[in-house]
Amino acid sequence: MRIxxxxxxxxxxxxxxxxxxxxxxxxxxxxxxxxxxTARMGQTIAADQAETLLRADLRQFEAGAALLLKRxxxxxxxxxxxxxxxxxxxxxxxxxxxxxxxxxxxxxxVNAGCDQDAAAEFLKWNRAGGRALLGxxxxxxxxxxxxxxxx
Numbered sequence: 001m002r003i004x005x006x007x008x009x010x011x012x013x014x015x016x017x018x019x020x021x022x023x024x025x026x027x028x029x030x031x032x033x034x035x036x037x038t039a040r041m042g043q044t045i046a047a048d049q050a051e052t053l054l055r056a057d058l059r060q061f062e063a064g065a066a067l068l069l070k071r072x073x074x075x076x077x078x079x080x081x082x083x084x085x086x087x088x089x090x091x092x093x094x095x096x097x098x099x100x101x102x103x104x105x106x107x108x109x110v111n112a113g114c115d116q117d118a119a120a121e122f123l124k125w126n127r128a129g130g131r132a133l134l135g136x137x138x139x140x141x142x143x144x145x146x147x148x149x150x151x
Contacts, residue, residue, distance in 0.1 A: 001066050003058055007079025010146065011054070011086055014139040020044050025128035034086065057086065064090035068102055070111040080122070080147035081110065087139065088125055115151055119144040 003011075015034035021043040024030045031039040032050030035057055045053070065081050068090070073081070084101060091100030098104045106121035122144040126136040 001062065001073075001075070001078050003062055003079050003082045004075050006076075007083055007146075008054070008058065010079065010083050010142060011058075014083070014087070014135065014142070017047065017050055019047065019050065025133060027129075058082065061085045061090065064092055065101065068092065068107055071113060073110065074150040076149040077110070077115075077147050080143040081107075083139075083143050083146075084122065084125070087136075115148065119147045122147065 012033055017033055018031060021029050021031040021039050021041050023041070024034075024036075028036050029039040029041050029043075030036050031043055031045055031053075033054040035050070035053040037057070038053075061082050065078065065085050069078075069081075081101065084106070089100030091098065091102035091104070093099075093102065096103050101107050104121065104125075106118055106125075109115075109118035109121060122140040123137070126132050126140050128136060
């Protein structure tokens with residue numbers, strides 16, 4: 001599955017575009033639309049580079065979300081899950097500690113077909129650095145609404 005342009009727009013809106021590297025809420029160097037993999041402080045990029053980085057990052061999160069899903073989902077649900085994973089991480093590892101989508105109760109409920117309960121789980125992921133952030137709360141509400149939209 002691929003994220004739709006609507007899902008990409010959600011990510012763009014909540015990540016924001018920053019052409020100069022900055023430290024995110026937990027101190028990770030970030031640039032463009034939430035790109036962290038190769039970001040370094042002092043770095044600057046052009047808007048088209050930010051878009052290229054976003055598209056490359058999205059391929060990783062689309063593939064990871066598809067791997068974690070054990071049942072078919074609607075495009076709006078996939079968009080919400082990719083946006084969520086883009087922000088909190090995929091968490092595809094051997095442990096069972098919920099550090100992102102992979103070991104989350106959210107994913108377990110999605111895979112069990114408990115869509116209403118899964119949507120409620122988005123809102124539990126509104127913290128960074130131990131504190132609730134208004135921007136994350138808004139993003140999680142938007143993702144939850146999108147997740148339920150086509151049901």
